[in-house]
Structure formats: structure tokens, C-alpha cells
Amino acid sequence: MSIALIRKKGLKAGLSHPASAWPTGALRYLIAASFTGFCLFPFYVIVTTALKTETAIFAWPPAWNFKPTLQTFYNALFVFGGRSAVSYLINSVIISGVSTFLAVVLGAMAAYGFARFFFAGKRHLAFWILSTRFAPPVAFIVPIYLMVQKVGLLDSHIALIIIYTAMNLSLVIWILRGFFAEIPIEIEEAALVDGYSRLQIFWRVAVPLVRPGIVSTAILSAVFSWNEFLYATVLTQSRAATLPVYLAGFSNSMGLAWGEYMAVGTIAVLPILCFTFALQKHLVRGLTFGAVK
Amino acid sequence: MRIFPLVEVKPEAMKLATERRRATLVLIAPALAVLLALNLFPIVYAVYISAHYWLLARPQPPRFAGLSNYQELFFDERFRNAVLVSLKFIGLAVGFELVFGFGLAFVFNAQVRGMATLRKVTLLPSLVMPLVVGLVWFYMFNENFGIVNWIWVMLGGTRVPFLTQGTLALLSIVATDVWQWTPFVMLVFFAALQALPEYVYEAARIDGLSGSQIFFRVTLPLLRPAILIVLIIRAVDALRSLELVFMMTKGGPAGDTEVLPWYLYTTGFMSLDLGYAAAMAVLMLALVTVLSQLFVRQLESREAIL
Numbered sequence: 001m002s003i004a005l006i007r008k009k010g011l012k013a014g015l016s017h018p019a020s021a022w023p024t025g026a027l028r029y030l031i032a033a034s035f036t037g038f039c040l041f042p043f044y045v046i047v048t049t050a051l052k053t054e055t056a057i058f059a060w061p062p063a064w065n066f067k068p069t070l071q072t073f074y075n076a077l078f079v080f081g082g083r084s085a086v087s088y089l090i091n092s093v094i095i096s097g098v099s100t101f102l103a104v105v106l107g108a109m110a111a112y113g114f115a116r117f118f119f120a121g122k123r124h125l126a127f128w129i130l131s132t133r134f135a136p137p138v139a140f141i142v143p144i145y146l147m148v149q150k151v152g153l154l155d156s157h158i159a160l161i162i163i164y165t166a167m168n169l170s171l172v173i174w175i176l177r178g179f180f181a182e183i184p185i186e187i188e189e190a191a192l193v194d195g196y197s198r199l200q201i202f203w204r205v206a207v208p209l210v211r212p213g214i215v216s217t218a219i220l221s222a223v224f225s226w227n228e229f230l231y232a233t234v235l236t237q238s239r240a241a242t243l244p245v246y247l248a249g250f251s252n253s254m255g256l257a258w259g260e261y262m263a264v265g266t267i268a269v270l271p272i273l274c275f276t277f278a279l280q281k282h283l284v285r286g287l288t289f290g291a292v293k
Numbered sequence: 294m295r296i297f298p299l300v301e302v303k304p305e306a307m308k309l310a311t312e313r314r315r316a317t318l319v320l321i322a323p324a325l326a327v328l329l330a331l332n333l334f335p336i337v338y339a340v341y342i343s344a345h346y347w348l349l350a351r352p353q354p355p356r357f358a359g360l361s362n363y364q365e366l367f368f369d370e371r372f373r374n375a376v377l378v379s380l381k382f383i384g385l386a387v388g389f390e391l392v393f394g395f396g397l398a399f400v401f402n403a404q405v406r407g408m409a410t411l412r413k414v415t416l417l418p419s420l421v422m423p424l425v426v427g428l429v430w431f432y433m434f435n436e437n438f439g440i441v442n443w444i445w446v447m448l449g450g451t452r453v454p455f456l457t458q459g460t461l462a463l464l465s466i467v468a469t470d471v472w473q474w475t476p477f478v479m480l481v482f483f484a485a486l487q488a489l490p491e492y493v494y495e496a497a498r499i500d501g502l503s504g505s506q507i508f509f510r511v512t513l514p515l516l517r518p519a520i521l522i523v524l525i526i527r528a529v530d531a532l533r534s535l536e537l538v539f540m541m542t543k544g545g546p547a548g549d550t551e552v553l554p555w556y557l558y559t560t561g562f563m564s565l566d567l568g569y570a571a572a573m574a575v576l577m578l579a580l581v582t583v584l585s586q587l588f589v590r591q592l593e594s595r596e597a598i599l
Contacts, residue, residue, distance in 0.1 A: 020399040020400075020402045020403065020486070022399060023399075023400060028400055028403060028405070029405075029407075031397070031400045032397075032400050032401055032408060032411050033411065035397060035400075035415065036411045036414050036415055038472070039414065039415045039417060039418050039472070039476055040414065040417070042418075042426070042429045042430065042433070042472065043417065045429050045432065045433060045440065046425065046428075046429045049429075049432060057438075058437075058438050059438065060437065060438050060443070061443055062438065062440050062443050106323045106324040106327065107324060109319075109320040109321070109323065109324065110320060110321045110323075110324035110325070112320055113316075113317050113320035113321040114321070117313065117316070117317040117320075119317055125321075125325075127589045127592075127593065129324075129328060130585075130588075130589060130592070131582070131585040131586070131588075131589055132328055132332045133585075134529045134581050134584065134585035134588070135332055135581070136529070136532065136533030136554070136577060136578075136581055137533065138533055138535060138554040138557050138558060138574070138577070139339070139533070139557070139574040139575075139577045139578045139581070140332075140335045140336075140339070140574070141558070141561065141562075141574075142339060142342060142561050142567050142570050142571045142574055143334075143335035143336075143338035143339045143342060143571065143574075144331070144335055145561075145562075145567075146338070146342070146567070147334075147335065147338065162327070162331065163331060165327060166327050166328060166330075166331035166332060169324050169327060169328060170328075173324065197312065197316070198312060198313060198316035199316055199319060199320075202316075202320065223420050226422070227420075227421075227422040227423060227424075229422075229423065229424050229536050229539075230535065230558070234562055243422070244422060244424050247422075247424045247425065247428060248424065248539065248540075250428060250540070251540075251543070258432060261428060262428070262429070262432075265422075265425040265428055265429065268422050268424075268425055269421050269422060269425055272417075272420045272421060272422075273417060275420075
């Protein structure tokens, strides 16, 4: 048995790097628990502020005991000076949903191409795609704004959808390339012998096998589209404006409408919290582009 | 694909080769087209715009300016300040995140009850919408009713204007970024620690290395790639972040938190001077390209086959 194989088996049996020697026992729990608490505390503040009345929001010392109210949610969604958050929420769902779908479809196709076919310049192409992950939106916003303006797509869903698709492609391609490469090639060879075309093999054999990878990639792309602020705020105004555009309006409220904005913040954060636990396994791999597995 | 040995008839093989070529094109072309249109083209276009006096508010067409936008940047005090503030922000935020994340990875690296759950929970901050992060920390740092101030007063201090005093404002934004990204850094280091093979440690123990020797001579060198990767990712992401500044300080007081992205954004979309903003964008892209090449090198050296 080769060393690599022993290592692989060892890892599978849970015999990886042993626990760190430091810190030990109670101290370890103490540090870990207080750090977790620190991570969670702002979430507590978001939700409780959304549930507070105005007096409680501005209270000094902070009101720990307060009577929760859903008035702020109601205000933010339905009243609030004619600026309801509902349409922003709907736009966010449509735009991140469609762009995620497109990024995953186009990305999975390209990922399979990179994992299974050889062609000139493939390596360079793959690493160029990887480098687009680093593209800072703020450096692209000026040319992209002019491009979108020229084709008459300012304040349209489609502009944001296409931009977010491009934004997430490198992520999808790089994560799924790894997943496709892990499929034993014999399975696809058997399908080829059975008379499947290459594209049929991709769609009917390979894609079903990497479903877990596709799901986590899709969630990650959806999170990035959902959270994106700069393109949304520059390229949309009302018709296609998303939740971050709504939240950006806080500065116009003269710092008074904390409750309402925290309510929208809660709505913006909640779906992410629900998905996170499902995602944990592949997140680090995704965020570092497979550099760390 | 290792398919040719299976095929013996020559015309068949030719047909397969053509089909394979076509499949490659069909699979890769769409994604490539999107990236060319929305990544490569905008870069070229940005260079073009940066060579023009391009004012959005004016009806006249843009006028060729050569390198004068860049020349102007060179003498622009505000630009110099923005670069400096960005460097301070990146240095402080990424520095703290790496140090804390590194230490915490060792804390969380143990197979004891409940640790896995705690680790999962710490993931939450890195997925939250940055604007909401800005909003909630803006609230917590408030001078009159913020919780951070309340804690500070409880500890015996006097009220602090966290977001309206120069150095403090920058440090508050750094603290917010550290809150959001330390867990991610920790998780990367944790995953890297988990991937370290046990036999190396056995060998080290057999050779009689002490605990601290093992740390400095085995663990640390083996973690070097992970440190570099996370350093580059965080540096690039911190360089482009402007949500926290947007929400918490708007670049104030007196430009003390005016990071480069914020200056670029206001130049382009408040002063509407697109040519000048594009010149900044081009310089920023050059810097990001260098950093991303470093990242690619790191990754390339670990990819045996592609």
C-alpha cells in the first residue's frame, strides 16, 4: 500500500491530526464558548432591536427587558411612508434565484469541461477564471454602469441577473471542477460504451453524481447575490432594487427608524441563517476555492 | 479521457474525436462568453474611460485626456489619504483576523463534546449581508445609546464617540470587520490543521522534539500555504469592502475612514467624474492582479494535475 493510500484510509477512519495540546479542558470550553457568544451577540441585537418600541430602542441603559412588538415589521413591510420593503424583497428573491440558477448551469457545464476534457491552454484558462473571483466590484462599477446604460438596462432585473451570474461563475466552476474530477472515470466510460453522447453523459450521469456539491455551490452563490450591494445600488433605483438598496436608505432616515431597518435586516439575514447549517461542510472549501478542503 | 484503447475502428475514432471537440466547446463557451463580456471587456473599457475627461452630468461627449487623469491622481492629496487609510484598514483588520483566527483554530481543534456545534455556529457572521453588519454595529457603537458604550461605562469609563473621532472611527470599522471575518479565518486554519497527517507528528515525537519545537518546526511550516492563501483572500476582500464605511461613517470624520473604494465610488457616482474614477479603478485592478497572481501561484503549486 502506498503512503498516500494509507493516509487516505487513515483520514477516512478519523485518524487525522490529533487535538491540539493547548488549551486544555475547561479553558478550551471557556474560550470557545465566549468566542461563539461574541459571534452571536450582534444577531441578538438585530432581532431584539427589530422587536423593540422606539422608546426601548433609544433607552439608556439598554432595555434588556422589553415587551416585544411586531409593529416595526408591519411598518417596514406595509406602511413606512410609501416605501414598502416587499417589492425589494421580491426583487432580491427573483434576482438571486435566477442568477444562481444560471451560474450553476453554465458553471457546471464549464466545470465538467475542465474536469474531463483536454485542450490547448486549458490550464491558463482555468486560472484566469479563478482570478476573476478577485475582481473588486468597485473597480468594475464605472465601465459596467456605462455598458448597462448603453444597452438601456438600467434599473432592470436582467442587468443584475447577468452581472451576478458572472460574479459567481468562477466560484461554481472551481468548486464543481473538483467534484467532477472525483467521480471514478470508469462510470462515464461505461456510459460511453452504452452509446451515450458526451453531453448526455454530463447531464444524465455526472450531474446526478455531484448533486451535494451542486447544492452547496448554489447556496453559496445565492448568498453572494443576495448580499451584493454596490452593483445593486448603482444600477437600480426602484423597479429592480433589492434589499441592500433598501437598507442603504437608512442614512436618509436621519438615524431614527432603527426598528424598521433592523426588521428588514432580520428579513435579510434570516434565510442565510437557515441555510448555513446545511452548508457548513463545503463552505471553507468554497470560500477558498478548494485551496483548503 | 482514457477512451481510445476501447475503440478499434478508425472512422469511429474520428467521429468520437469530433464529437469530443464539439462537446468541449458547447460546455465551456457559454461561461467563457459571460466572463469575457463582464470581466475582460470592462477592464479594457475602464482603461479607455480613464484616458478621457468623462463627466456624467455634462451633455458634451467625453474628451480624450491621455494620461492626465493619472497625473492628477498622483498629486491628489485625497487620493493619497484614501490609499493610506485603505492600507491601515487592511493591515489592522487582516492582521487581527489572522492572529485571532490562528489562535482560535487550536482552541477549536479537539474532538470533544459540543465543539463541532460551536464551530458551526461561528460560521454565521461570514455569511451575513455586510450592510446589515454595518447597520447593527453602527447601532452598537452609538455614543448615546450603544451597547459598546454601555459596557465601557459599566467597566468604569466615560462615554466614547466611537464613530465621530478619527482614529476611533477607523478602529471601530476594523473591529466590525474582525467580528465578521475572524471565524472564517479560524475555520480555514482549522481545516488546514485537520489535514495535517498524524505520522509527521509521530516522527517528530520519536525524534524527541518538545511541544514548542513541534509547533515551530512542524506545524507552522506545514501551515504556511494556508496562511498565505487566507492572507491573500482576506487582503483582497478587505481592499474592496465599502459597505461598513457606507453604513457607519460615510468616510468621515474629515476623511479619516475614507478608504479607496469609498473615494472611488463617491468620485464616480456623486461627483459624476467617471474618467477620474476609472483611473483609480485601473490602479486598483493592477494591485488586485498582483495579489491574485500570488494566490494562483499558491494554488498552482498544489495542483499536480489539472
